[in-house]
Each structure stands twice: as structure tokens, then as C-alpha cells.
Amino acid sequence: MNDSSLSSRKEWLRVLAYMKPRIGIYTAGVLGNSLTEAGIFAVMAFVFRDMINAGIEMNKSLLYRAVWTIGITAVSASILLIGFSYLYNWCVRKTMAEIRANTFDEMTRLKMETVERMHSGNFISVMTHDIQTIEQVFAIQIPSMVYAVIYGSSSVILLLMLDWRIGSILLSIGLLFVWFNRLFVQSFRKLGDRIQESQGRMNEYLTDFLGGFSAVKMFHLERKMSGHYKDAIEEVTKLSIARARKQGLIDGINFTLSSLNYAGVLIVCAYMVSRNWIGAGDIGAIVQFAIGIAFMFQQIGGLMTQLQGSLAGASRVFALVDGDKEKDLPEIRNTPMTDKRFMIEMKHASFAYETGRTVINEVSLTALQGERIALVGPSGGGKSTLMKLLMGFYSLDKGEIRIDGVQAESVDQISDKYAYVPQDAYLFQGTIAENIRFGRMDATDKEIMEAARQAYAHDFIMGFPEGYDTVIGERGALLSGGQKQRIAIARAMVKNAPILFLDEATSALDSDSENWIQLSLEKLMEDKTTVSIAHRLSTIRGSDRIYVIDQGRVVEEGRHEQLLQSEGLYSMLNQKQSSSRNSCAKEESA
Ligand SMILES: Nc1ncnc2c1ncn2[C@@H]1O[C@H](COP(=O)(O)OP(=O)(O)OP(=O)(O)O)[C@@H](O)[C@H]1O
Numbered sequence: 266m267n268d269s270s271l272s273s274r275k276e277w278l279r280v281l282a283y284m285k286p287r288i289g290i291y292t293a294g295v296l297g298n299s300l301t302e303a304g305i306f307a308v309m310a311f312v313f314r315d316m317i318n319a320g321i322e323m324n325k326s327l328l329y330r331a332v333w334t335i336g337i338t339a340v341s342a343s344i345l346l347i348g349f350s351y352l353y354n355w356c357v358r359k360t361m362a363e364i365r366a367n368t369f370d371e372m373t374r375l376k377m378e379t380v381e382r383m384h385s386g387n388f389i390s391v392m393t394h395d396i397q398t399i400e401q402v403f404a405i406q407i408p409s410m411v412y413a414v415i416y417g418s419s420s421v422i423l424l425l426m427l428d429w430r431i432g433s434i435l436l437s438i439g440l441l442f443v444w445f446n447r448l449f450v451q452s453f454r455k456l457g458d459r460i461q462e463s464q465g466r467m468n469e470y471l472t473d474f475l476g477g478f479s480a481v482k483m484f485h486l487e488r489k490m491s492g493h494y495k496d497a498i499e500e501v502t503k504l505s506i507a508r509a510r511k512q513g514l515i516d517g518i519n520f521t522l523s524s525l526n527y528a529g530v531l532i533v534c535a536y537m538v539s540r541n542w543i544g545a546g547d548i549g550a551i552v553q554f555a556i557g558i559a560f561m562f563q564q565i566g567g568l569m570t571q572l573q574g575s576l577a578g579a580s581r582v583f584a585l586v587d588g589d590k591e592k593d594l595p596e597i598r599n600t601p602m603t604d605k606r607f608m609i610e611m612k613h614a615s616f617a618y619e620t621g622r623t624v625i626n627e628v629s630l631t632a633l634q635g636e637r638i639a640l641v642g643p644s645g646g647g648k649s650t651l652m653k654l655l656m657g658f659y660s661l662d663k664g665e666i667r668i669d670g671v672q673a674e675s676v677d678q679i680s681d682k683y684a685y686v687p688q689d690a691y692l693f694q695g696t697i698a699e700n701i702r703f704g705r706m707d708a709t710d711k712e713i714m715e716a717a718r719q720a721y722a723h724d725f726i727m728g729f730p731e732g733y734d735t736v737i738g739e740r741g742a743l744l745s746g747g748q749k750q751r752i753a754i755a756r757a758m759v760k761n762a763p764i765l766f767l768d769e770a771t772s773a774l775d776s777d778s779e780n781w782i783q784l785s786l787e788k789l790m791e792d793k794t795t796v797s798i799a800h801r802l803s804t805i806r807g808s809d810r811i812y813v814i815d816q817g818r819v820v821e822e823g824r825h826e827q828l829l830q831s832e833g834l835y836s837m838l839n840q841k842q843s844s845s846r847n848s849c850a851k852e853e854s855a
Pocket residue numbers: 381618619624642643644645646647648649650651
């Protein structure tokens with residue numbers, strides 16, 4: 266067995282494992298459904314024979330028996346089919362709901378690096394198209410396959426019993442069908458993989474377009490974006506047509522072979538009747554069974570190729586589920602690194618996003634309880650990366666970080682110890698109250714209101730007709746930049762964690778907004794150990810320690826005045842900012 270068929274088999278078993286919790290009911294439903302349908306055809310074969318014989322022999326009682334059999338079979342089969350179909354469809358819906366929920370759960374545990382490497386559109390594609398292909402396996406492909414096998418094999422057995430010579434010939438021809446279809450399995454899998462990938466790309470363009478709608482309008486990128494999207498559609502269409510063409514070719518060849526087979530059976534039967542080896546009525550039954558056998562092999566052939574398309578989708582779901590995860594909350598190592606009780610302690614930390622390109626190089630920094638430290642430096646120097654490392658978003662390549670004595674190996678281990686106010690706070694779809702409550706899910710309404718007051722957000726919130734119950738739209742679309750920031754600050758207030766990470770907004774806010782934010786941040790920072798990334802050096806003058814980060818290293822550290830005196834990079838950045846501020850002020854007064 267080669268590697269690809271081995272991995273297909275593994276994927277296949279993995280898909281089946283999803284149904285394990287209700288495999289009994291599912292099997293009963295699918296088997297019952299297939300047995301009932303196959304039973305109808307088997308009964309009909311004999312009814313067919315009886316009817317022909319009744320005509321030839323002018324036997325009325327044989328005819329009545331055939332009519333009664335048809336009536337009873339039709340009524341009882343309909344009732345059984347409704348019941349069995351409900352059973353297995355119930356299992357499919359329940360299992361699909363579980364697969365969707367579990368895959369989402371697994372996605373929430375993915376490492377930051379894994380999520381950053383994959384486009385959000387691709388995640389959406391996995392959660393929609395690709396998961397859908399698993400549904401097809403349970404709802405269509407397995408029931409069809411089971412039905413084909415039961416119908417076909419019962420036809421084989423009955424035909425062998427009726428006439429073993431014709432039965433053996435048809436069985437051998439059928440196996441040729443399967444062999445022929447197997448030749449195409451690999452190429453269908455390749456096409457399936459490419460189609461699922463292209464569908465992922467289509468979703469990437471779609472989410473890019475929606476996420477960057479204002480940029481698209483501003484830079485007149487509509488044509489370019491439509492062009493990208495059309496290219497992706499064309500790719501999917503081209504591949505789907507290629508698959509349909511191939512499927513058409515196989516179906517055509519299968520059909521021709523089965524027609525020849527069918528004609529052959531009729532000729533052989535006619536010859537056998539002429540020799541009195543079989544009765545004329547037997548032809549009816551033989552033809553019915555021949556149809557059953559041909560159907561089985563044709564279906565198995567077709568389903569083998571369809572299944573490859575579904576496995577292509579399932580493999581993308583598995584890749585997401587198997588992506589690198591955050592460590593589970595295991596033994597939290599609480600031993601302090603040094604005698605002193607640092608709230609934050611980073612020692613000789615090195616980190617690279619990609620091997621060979623070190624972004625943080627041997628950085629050490631500390632913050633005692635209640636201290637305010639700031640990270641400054643040129644763009645791309647590594648400030649944000651450093652902060653993300655302190656928050657446990659990535660694992661260090663070298664060195665150690667402790668947050669309040671706990672080793673920062675994953676976000677989950679230390680996230681209770683800090684609140685984070687990013688540059689562009691993410692607000693979720695929902696009400697203002699819900700968004701503030703995300704800071705601490707058990708916060709009371711009173712606490713939420715108090716936090717909003719402290720963040721100087723209460724007044725503008727009450728200005729909305731629905732106050733705290735105002736639905737803020739996707740990403741807080743109904744709020745201004747400054748208002749969003751104050752909601753994020755209120756959220757951090759509610760969390761009331763001992764450490765605070767602040768990423769100062771680079772985007773310009775009007776001075777009124779900025780004043781409010783500064784005031785609310787001051788409130789938020791009271792009694793907290795704070796690490797802030799500062800773009801305007803004026804905001805961090807009072808910091809206990811400033812770390813100047815350049816090219817991934819700490820190049821200077823100290824208080825504002827000390828750093829100015831040392832006339833290094835900090836003092837140069839300070840001069841630059843003061844002179845650009847002065848020239849702006851001159852321009853404004855002119
Ligand atoms: N997710 C990522 N994957 C790969 N490289 C990254 C990633 N994020 C940042 N980098 C790289 O790491 C380096 C440091 O970036 P970082 O964002 O930490 O700098 P910064 O000092 O915060 O910059 P700025 O002040 O402009 O925000 C840069 O060279 C950047 O290209």
C-alpha cells in the first residue's frame with residue numbers, strides 16, 4: 266500500500282470516528298434503510314417473474330398474489346423508510362453540530378503563531394465548505410455505499426441461487442468496474458485538494474475586502490479586489506469543470522460497459538430459454554438482479570471518487586484541529602527566579618518568528634510591584650513582540666519570563682494576572698455592557714457602570730437612547746475611535762488585574778478625546794504594575810524605568826532624565842519628536 270492510500274485510509278477512519286458516540290443508531294438507520302430498499306427490489310424481481318409466468322400460463326391466482334405482494338411491500342416499506350431515514354439523519358445532524366463545536370474549540374486553543382500564519386478567510390473556508398464535505402460523507406456517501414453493497418450483494422446471492430453461471434459472469438464483470446474506477450481515485454483526490462484550497466483563497470479575498478472596505482474605497486481598489494476575486498472564482502470553476510469532465514468520462518464509460526453487460530445478459534438469457542435451460546419468467550428476475558449488480562459496482566466506482574473530494578475537505582479540517590496548541594494549564598511553576606518579588610521578570614529572552622531571523626535578542630527587564638515601565642524605540646525594533654512575549658502569546662526560544670512568579674509559557678497560564686489595552690481595541694458584536702463584561706464575566710451591572718465611570722465613558726454611553734444596551738455593530742462600528750478606546754479601558758478596569766499592558770495608540774485622536782483617554786488611563790494605572798509601549802515620549806516621562814529597544818536589544822535603560830543626559834538613542838528620539846512638534850506648532854500658528 267503506498268503512502269497516499271495509507272493516509273487516505275487514516276483520514277477515512279478519522280472521519281468515521283466522529284460518529285462513534287452514536288454509531289449504533291446510525292448503523293441501524295443506514296442498514297435498515299438500505300435493507301428495506303434492497304428488499305423492495307428483491308421482492309419486485311420475484312413479482313416480475315410471477316407476472317410474466319401468470320401471463321404465459323394464464324394463471325389468475327399467481328397474478329393476484331403478485332398484486333397483493335406489491336401493495337403490502339409498498340405500504341410497509343414506506344413506513345420503514347421514514348423511520349430509518351429519520352434515525353440516521355438525526356445522527357448526522359447531531360454529529361455535525363459536535364464536529365463544528367469541537368473544531369471551533371480546537372481553533373480557540375491554537376497558538377498565536379499558527380493563527381497569524383493562516384488567513385482568516387481560510388479559517389472560514391474550513392469551518393464552512395470543508396466541514397460540509399464531512400456532512401456529505403455521513404448523509405450521502407455512506408448511506409449510498411451501504412445501499413449499493415446490500416442491494417448488489419443480495420442480487421448476486423439470489424442470482425447465483427437462480428443460475429450460478431450468469432451470476433458468476435456478472436460478478437466478474439462488476440469487479441472490472443471497480444478496478445477501472447480505482448484508476449482515477451488519486452487524480453480525483455488531487456483535484457479535490459486543489460478545489461478546497463482555491464475555495465479557501467476565495468474566502469481570503471472576501472474577508473480582506475470586507476475588513477478593508479474603507480481602504481478599498483479610499484484607494485479605489487474595487488477593480489483590483491474584484492479582479493482577485495474573479496481570478497479565484499475562475500480557478501475554482503476551472504478545477505470543478507475538470508473534475509466534472511473526468512467524472513463525465515468515467516460515468517460515460519461505466520454506462521457503456523453496463524449497457525453492453527445488460528445486452529449480453531439478455532442475449533445469454535434468450536439463448537438459455539431457447540435451450541429450455543431456464544423458464545421465460547426467469548428472465549424477468551435475472552434482468553432485475555443484473556440491474557442490481559451493475560448498480561452496485563457503478564455506485565461503488567462513483568462513490569470512490571466522490572469520497573476523495575470529501576476527504577480533501579476533511580484533511581483541511583484535521584490540519585486545523587491538529588495545529589499547534591497552547592499548552593494546557595499544567596503545573597504552574599511558581600518559584601521566583603530571584604530573591605526579590607518581581608511582578609515582571611524577563612531574563613535573557615531571545616525569540617524569532619521565523620528561524621534564522623532573531624527579533625528579540627538577549628533581552629532582560631524587570632518591574633517591581635506598582636512600578637511603571639515603558640518600552641520605546643524606533644519602529645520595527647521589537648517593542649510589540651516584547652510585549653506579546655510578556656503576555657505569553659509566543660514561546661521563547663531562549664531565556665525565561667515570570668509574571669507574578671508564574672512562568673509565562675502560555676497565555677492561559679498568566680492571562681488572569683494582567684489586563685491589556687491594545688492600540689486598536691477589538692470590540693465584539695453585542696451591546697456596550699456585554700463588551701465591558703468580557704473583562705470579567707461575573708461582573709455585576711453596578712460594577713460595569715462603575716468601570717465605565719472610571720474610564721470616563723459613562724456619560725457618552727448614557728447619551729445613546731439604549732444606554733448600556735446599545736448594540737455597537739461589527740467591531741464597534743457605531744463608536745468613535747476614542748469611545749472604543751474608553752470602552753476597552755473600562756473592560757480592563759472591570760478585570761482589575763494587578764498588571765497592565767498598554768499599547769499607546771499611534772493613530773491621531775483629537776485632543777479632547779486624547780485628554781479623556783489619558784485621564785482614564787491614569788485611573789486604570791493606579792496601584793498597578795504597568796508596561797506601556799510609548800510612541801509619544803511625553804507620555805512616559807514619569808515612568809520608573811524606560812527601556813529603549815532597537816533591533817531586538819535593550820540599548821539603553823533608565824529614567825527619562827538619566828536617558829536624556831546620556832545623550833544616546835533616547836535623547837535623539839526625544840529631540841526629533843520635540844522638533845517635529847515645534848514645526849507643527851509653527852505651521853499651525855502661521
Ligand atoms: N507576526 C509576525 N511574523 C513575522 N515577523 C514579525 C511579526 N510581527 C512582527 N514581525 C517582525 O518583527 C520585528 C519587530 O516588530 P515589532 O512589531 O515587534 O516592532 P515594534 O517596535 O513594535 O514596531 P512599531 O513601533 O512600528 O509598532 C519587525 O521586523 C517585524 O517585521
